[in-house]
Amino acid sequence: MIGILLLIGIVKKNAIMMIDFALVAQREHGMTPHDAIMQACLQRFRPIMMTTLCAIMGAIPIALGLGAGAELRQPMGVAIVGGLLFSQLITLFITPVLFLLF
Numbered sequence: 001m002i003g004i005l006l007l008i009g010i011v012k013k014n015a016i017m018m019i020d021f022a023l024v025a026q027r028e029h030g031m032t033p034h035d036a037i038m039q040a041c042l043q044r045f046r047p048i049m050m051t052t053l054c055a056i057m058g059a060i061p062i063a064l065g066l067g068a069g070a071e072l073r074q075p076m077g078v079a080i081v082g083g084l085l086f087s088q089l090i091t092l093f094i095t096p097v098l099f100l101l102f
Contacts, residue, residue: 004079
């Protein structure tokens with residue numbers, strides 16, 4: 001349950017960061033939606049990758065399950081690492097498409 005809450009928080013933050021940047025570019029700079037989301041993807045790529053990779057690196061020791069009592073924490077670590085990898089793909093590829101559709 002804790003792993004799911006962590007995933008929701010990080011994924012939500014990444015998507016909001018990208019969409020907010022695109023909306024500001026649209027309003028303040030008069031960009032088209034396509035140009036705005038393209039600029040947002042280019043400029044927010046590094047912060048999104050850094051956040052996700054830091055969370056993955058922090059969860060890898062939990063996912064490896066080393067030490068006493070690790071068998072209880074290992075499923076949470078695996079869920080966090082797998083969820084972050086999958087959500088990274090969703091954030092980088094699906095979020096811009098949804099922005100253009102709506």
